[in-house]
Amino acid sequence: MSKDNVLKKQFAEKDVNRLRNLVKGKHANKSQVSIGYTKEANKIHNEGDVWTEGDKTWTIKDGIKQNVTKLDKAREAVNFPIFCPSCKKPMKPHLDKKWFNMFRRCFNCQIDFEASIRRAGLWEEYEKNMFNSDVDGLLGEFELWINDQIEHSTIQSYITEAGDVEKWTGSTKNKLLESKEETIKYLQSLKKT
Numbered sequence: 001m002s003k004d005n006v007l008k009k010q011f012a013e014k015d016v017n018r019l020r021n022l023v024k025g026k027h028a029n030k031s032q033v034s035i036g037y038t039k040e041a042n043k044i045h046n047e048g049d050v051w052t053e054g055d056k057t058w059t060i061k062d063g064i065k066q067n068v069t070k071l072d073k074a075r076e077a078v079n080f081p082i083f084c085p086s087c088k089k090p091m092k093p094h095l096d097k098k099w100f101n102m103f104r105r106c107f108n109c110q111i112d113f114e115a116s117i118r119r120a121g122l123w124e125e126y127e128k129n130m131f132n133s134d135v136d137g138l139l140g141e142f143e144l145w146i147n148d149q150i151e152h153s154t155i156q157s158y159i160t161e162a163g164d165v166e167k168w169t170g171s172t173k174n175k176l177l178e179s180k181e182e183t184i185k186y187l188q189s190l191k192k193t
């Protein structure tokens, strides 16, 4: 299809929606998705915000207000292919989904793969690597989190539950740095050698 035809098609679709609204008497309805705006309390939402309106959860993604459940479903459909990348056989969502998410292959392929590893006498090595990569993932997440905490620890005072204003003497940052070091050391020590 030429570029012109694509534009014509998009225009036609928009027009059809507008006509449909006119026919239904919804003159005020915009046929395009409203952007960054929700009726409730005239609140403006920003990209990435998640909030509830009625019984639905909404978010703003790519500048467009979208239903979170719908997004999840779309993401799932994209992330779970019809055929196993390894054996090319159709996958069964109820059985293979869990395995695909973890290993990028269907249940049967994973069974075969693990059997071949056992046959090769590499099971212990394989298990160790799996465990260590889990710990690495955890380490990465922890570092992101604590670095964020450290970055935002420059606040000079806060109000206690009793209503007093307490000054921070900059020790918060040091405490965070200390606990960062300790936790990283601990997580590293969990790794199998």
Ligand SMILES: [Zn+2]
Residues within 6 Å of the ligand: 084, 085, 086, 087, 088, 089, 105, 106, 107, 108, 109
């Ligand atoms: Zn497979």
